[in-house]
Amino acid sequence: DIQMTQSPSSLSASVGDRVTITCRASQDINTFLAWFQQKPGQAPKSLIYGASRLQSGVPSKFSGSGSGTDFTLTINSLQPEDFATYYCHQYDSTPYTFGQGTNLEI
């Protein structure tokens, strides 16, 4: 199985900050990587696919980059609604796997 390692596991930030979350794959996954946001009691929401492509309706403050094994999610100008848990997910090969999550808190 491809292991996905996210860092940091938790992150404290303030409104207006810019933050970056990283995700590393245990083997080359090209750009078959997605990022999700999850708030307590809700299903995950897709933000980015193909490592850098924004899902429809997702604000441009979210951006993704990377290919191969190293990826980043950047969130600009944090707003209160952005504080949530973020996950990466590889869909290069089955079994598809997820990072352990990054809890972004105020």
Place this chain on the structure above:
Amino acid sequence: QVQLQQWGAGLLKPSETLSLTCAVYGGSFSGYYWHWIRQSPGKGLEWIGEINHGGTTNYNPSLKNRVNILIDTSKKWFSLTLTAVTAADTAVYYCARGWDFQVWGQGTTVTVS
């Protein structure tokens, strides 16, 4: 706009069979793989398996002997069964569309006790 609506029993006893169904409203049903994913505090997010419009399936080897995913193209439903459940199968179960999991169901909490 595509929506996934899922349902199924939420409380099971050990050794029983988990059964969930996910209905697809709006959008195309063919041309995608449809997935089941679960989330538990101990194991995080775990992919269970997928099925396409033609019925081709792939399962997580960790569950392969106990899981079955079926599709009903006439009703635009797909379903999950997981046999011989234990407490370790307690989780929130989600259905989702596409390899990038672009769209998710609302989740079903399943407790085995």
